[in-house]
Amino acid sequence: AETNLWVLDLATGRETHVDQDNYTWPNRDLAPSWSPDSRWIAYQKRLLGSQYHAVFAYDxxxxxxxxLTNGLSDVIDPTWDRSGKxxxxxxxxxxxxxxxxxxxxSYNQPVQRGVYLAVLSKSDPSPLLPQAGDEPSDSAKAATPAKPDSAKPAPKPAAVHIDFDGFSQRIVALDVPSRDYADLHAGAAGEYYYIxxxxxxxxxxxxxxxxxxxxxxxxxxxxxxxxxxxxxxKLLYQGATPMGMPDGRWAVVDASGPAPAPGKGLLATSDLKITVDPVAEWRQIFDEAWRIERDYLYVANLNGADWPAVKKKYEVFLPYVRHRADLTTLLSQMQGELTVGHSFAGGGDLPKADALPAGLLGADLDVANGRYRIAxxxxxxxxxPSLRAPLSAPGVDVHDGDYILSVNGVDLAPPENPYEAFIGTVGKQVQxxxxxxxxxxxxxLVTVVPIASExxxxxxxWIEGNRRMVDSLSHGELAYIYIPDTGEGGYTNFNRYYFAQQNKKGAVIDERFNHxxxxxxxxxxxxxxxxxxxxxxxxxxRYTAVxxxxxxxxGPKVLIINEMSGSGGDMFPYMFRxxxxxPLVGTKTWGGLVGWGGEPRFV
Structure with a gap:
């Protein structure tokens, strides 16, 4: 789905199409911003070819x-100073x-952005030029700023004038260090906010x-x-935890003046409630999902599916939906008629169930001699931290073949479920x-700290077993690198194991089960x-050559594949070949690379 910018004249009902983005990036946004006099709309757009953003102004x-900007830098979040200058x-x-x-x-490539100000008119000076009084002097110390007259009505916004000739030469940088900034907005004249x-x-x-x-x-x-x-x-914001997760606290504070004290301006949102009719909501979601697929799928013929007939086929099951998970299953089945690998349904309001997970020891257990034995x-x-093994920690005197006789003083023996003894012990000391x-x-007795997942x-x-096998069979001459996915996990594994084995004469790359x-x-x-x-x-x-x-x-390389690899796990072996x-070795991959995106989201 393309992203479009329209202007609607409420008095006449006239609609005017301003522009649309050139690419269907997942996080695309034209970020339109009205000038103070409402004559201009500034917005960002990706340029054809380079895919860099440039800023445009619509009259x-x-x-x-x-x-307005020349496309030699990536420019986002245009916003107008309230003065119109x-x-x-x-x-x-x-x-x-x-x-x-x-x-x-593009992974691990930090992007730094500066905050820039463009002087719109040739006749206006830069607000960052040196000014009288910048240097310390008696006259500067004696100067007292005039107090605004609060009784005067707000002045009418000045007409915004843009001189396009020489615009790039009137762009200046605010004196803040370039960092990873986003979400720039202007408040009162001369006040600018950014994340x-x-x-x-x-x-x-x-x-x-x-x-x-x-x-x-x-x-x-x-x-x-x-x-x-x-x-x-005034400024409305949502608070966050120290690590950046939204904490659900909203506050309204003064936008100007000193930074607000923590907790100031908090809104009482804990008692807000909304009445929802799930059955009616599920019907609406079903209808919207069907329309979105009809209007925005990447091919107009919907891969040959008779879409009105498909709707009739699946909507008969709507009266039997009794849980959000039921609806997700129904939507997934309906989407399956499109034969598209990347077309997913999920999310929604799910009832919360209190969970009390069992702690795990990072071990295989079997039954022997009437007891549970560590196999x-x-x-x-x-x-x-993500690979902590409770029973192999330093000082834990436990070995393969040992028996677990009791947990926290309670006898453990079949037919009792051994994991029942570890309920609620994740991250806690257990004897x-x-x-x-x-x-x-x-x-x-030994003291261990169970983990949540093994x-x-x-x-x-499994990976280390494969690596040792390759090392043994090749007499130490081949590297082994497992690529679990083509996301962060695969990127991390590749960087960790590929470069650490540069002394090898070749490499076995394994992408089986790559998701x-x-x-x-x-x-x-x-x-x-x-x-x-x-x-x-x-x-x-001696001499060392680098x-x-x-x-x-x-040296030579080979890629192992199987039918459980898909998406990027399809593209990787294709590119490899x-x-x-x-060469590629193994069974043909899944074939689920086709997908689509950029569709509207549910409200």
């Missing part, structure tokens, strides 16, 4: 559109690989005061997204009585590197 008076925006000159939002090569994304921390909401030429942290922990009142005097302990990586024999005599430990064990993500261009780029030369350095009585580029495995990285 409502004569229906003309003007590109300036247009502000965020811009980045290192957007670079982020033009490919689906490309893995800073801070790694491993909540977003910070800043305000820049043009008069003081200084920025302050207005809200230290804000969820992205805030709103200013029409007059720019295998998964070792994991105890330095890695186990263990012995190498199925008797209490000679047993000893999935990562078991996957790690996709991005397009793995980064991995293909690395694996197809060409050798350009060597650097040699004398080290005592290849250029240095980060590579120069097309770029002649090496």
């Amino acid at each position: 409502v008076a004569d229906n003309t559109t003007h590109q 300036y247009l502000l925006f965020l811009a980045s000159t290192d957007f670079a690989l982020h033009t490919g939002w689906l490309d893995m090569s 800073e994304h801070v790694p491993n921390h909540a977003d910070v909401l800043h305000r820049y005061d043009l008069k003081d030429r200084k920025a302050i942290a207005l809200v230290d922990a804000a969820a992205e997204g805030y709103a200013l009142s029409f007059d720019g005097k 295998k302990i998964y070792s994991g990586e105890n330095w890695n 186990l009585r263990v012995n190498s024999r199925p008797v209490m005599e000679g047993s000893h 999935m990562a430990l078991r996957e790690r064990d 996709g993500g991005s397009i793995a261009d980064y991995m293909i780029d690395i694996m197809t590197r060409q050798l350009h030369g060597y650097f040699s350095q004398r080290m005592g009585d 290849t250029a580029p240095a980060a590579a495995i120069w 097309e770029m002649h990285v090496g």
